Amino acid sequence: MSEKKIAYYPGCPSATTAMEQDMSTKAVFEKLGIELEELEDWNCCGALEAGDPKLVIALNARNLALAERKGEDIVTPCSICYYNLARTDKALREDEKLRAELKEIDRSLEYNGTVKAKHVLDVLVNDIGLDELSGKMMKKVNLKVAPYYGCYLGRPPETAFDDPDDPVLMDQLIELMEAENVPFSYMKTKCCGGPLMMTRADIAFEMARKILEGAKNAGADCIALACPLCGMMLDAKQPDIEAAFKIKIDMPVIYITQLLGLALGIEPKKLGFNKNIIDTKKILEKVM
Amino acid sequence: MIKTWELDPNFKYEIMNEPGGEHLTACYQCSTCTLGCPVTEIIPSYNPRKIIQMSLLGMRKEVLSNADLWICALCQTCTARCPQDVMICELMGAMRRIAEEEEKAGDIKIESPRPLFEKAFLHTLQKYGRLYDMGLALEYYPNREGSKIKGMKAMMKDYKDFGMRMFKKGKMGPLGGGGVFKGMRPEKIKEREVLKKIFEKVGEKEK
Structure with missing residues (x-):
């Protein structure tokens, strides 16, 4: 770079x-x-x-x-x-x-x-590169992570910079920080429902529920993502989704830059870990 | 049953003339779009393949007044997988714009609040240059519910818990985040004149 x-x-x-x-x-x-x-x-x-x-x-x-x-x-x-x-x-x-x-x-x-x-995400992995990043890793992020990509990273083809069916860029960053990717391929690129939130919340909630429960069933400690609309749907709306379906999910949702920041040794407060809606304490405890 | 004498053979060309609708006739009805659709998974009657076939046949009124046009999440899965590059998300957009024109002309009634949401979104964008959640909600909810009071009630229902959650994290509301009224007040850009020009020249249909 x-x-x-x-x-x-x-x-x-x-x-x-x-x-x-x-x-x-x-x-x-x-x-x-x-x-x-x-x-x-x-x-x-x-x-x-x-x-x-x-x-x-x-x-x-x-x-x-x-x-x-x-x-x-x-x-x-x-x-x-x-x-x-x-x-x-x-x-x-x-x-x-x-x-x-x-x-x-x-x-x-x-x-x-x-x-x-x-x-x-493209700049981090493809321009700066994993080699350069690997030399700067300070901490082991001892977490099981469900990498969630959503829609606009791997599609549509005219602007995509990752694979449409099995994108890998976040997976690579997660491996680099010595965290574990849980099996999540079948959910990685499913839509979070965000674009339907204000007009068909019923459909949007069901779409988000599938992803959240998918991550939970895969044994993830948290979901990693790279889009603010996905973040809004999966993190900020998570308590509403729990209430609507009468279920308990309690799945922390963390931006990939927050996780990478931890691995780079940046203090959690500077990375906004007190801003995520679902509590992130359990996550921070596992970073060594 | 389809009444062949009521079909509009020019409907497909009307769609193809709208940006995003150009590839309509390339569709050979393989149904890849529908099989991979995350909305169909939840609402099984939602069938983009069928909407395309109805358009090709010329079922103009049935297509344009179909509420299903408005539940596409624009996730691009169909567009990415279509073997014929029909660009289904963009096609939906083209059909939506024709439907909005048709509603303006008084010929159909759109059974979805989506156009009202888009209008409220674009109004805040045009006015301030950036998204202003509060302004958007204050326009959208009353329009959707048909009155100010009903709108406020619906808005309170959606925002009561959510707003408090945001407020506690300093993301929205008085005394939150970086300013006293962060999220309550619009962020305005300086060159709003340029936006005004943009909307005058290319945003006619969005006003």
Whole structure:
């Protein structure tokens, strides 16, 4: 990894529901000696609620252009923000007419495709690399972990950076920190139900329940994930899911950057371990 | 039974003209989409293959007024597995936008609150440049429930425990997190003028 400075696109949940993901991402990169420089005045990517692809492209062109003017690649911890940034980058690289149209709307939307949009997980494993990381491991994370990838890391094919059916990047990080991956392949890439939460909570709850109980049945101490919407569904909504189905799950849900931070010897508070909704005490006790 | 004289042979072209709908006619009905769908697993009557076949046949009104159009979770599993690259998630998006136009014209009634949710989401985005949960909820719930009072009640029900949980962790509510009103107040970006221009030029259908 040559560059030591990357433009950081935190995404909207970083300020509220996914604070611990934001905190741990910053702490991990700081420890690795890479400067994350937050993009100034970034706007929301439109998530999955901006249905019109042209609107998504215009919204994300502004963010890509902000990074391009600084000459830095852009990295985000959110799977959906990543999808929107990456598909916009691809669409604009391929379509000169579209680039011209955007420039017409406002000069600040001029993007020439000279930077890359990446997800934090991709940067950690594929750019920084396992070799480099392995030399920096300070602690053994003595946990059984269910690595949960969700939707937008391994699909759709146009933006994916991991395998669609059996993704491995988180598994590799978990092995590196000497933790154990529990058998979880059949659940790794199932949708958490997040996008249906506000309109069909009944379906969303059932989707999340399957993943949570799947992790529990596989003997996991915690679920590791890399998307704030999955975090919201599996962690913040977990007590609601327990109440709706009259079940007890009590499964800690930890962002992969939080776990990696522990292995790198960063103190738990800096990684936001007091921010996860399901208590993380049991997790921290097992880190040596 | 299908009444052949009521079919609209141009419906497939209407969909294919909408961004995301371009690959519709490549579908050869193998059902890979439906077999892998996590929503079908829970709601067995949900059948994306069937929606595609109905579209190809020209069952315009049945497709556009079908509530099933709105329960796709956009998880991309079907899109990733489709051997014919039909891009089913994007196709659903195209059909949803046609259905919204049709509702505006007064020809159908959409039996899902999803369009109201998307509108409320985009309104906060347009106004502030970032997602503002509280503003979104204050617009969405009353619209969904049909009145302010019913909306507030529904919102309280969903947010009572959840909000307290967030508040205790300093993620939402007065005195939480980094500021006195973190999560209660919108974060505004400076260049909101640019967003206004974007929504004027490419967001017509989203207003």
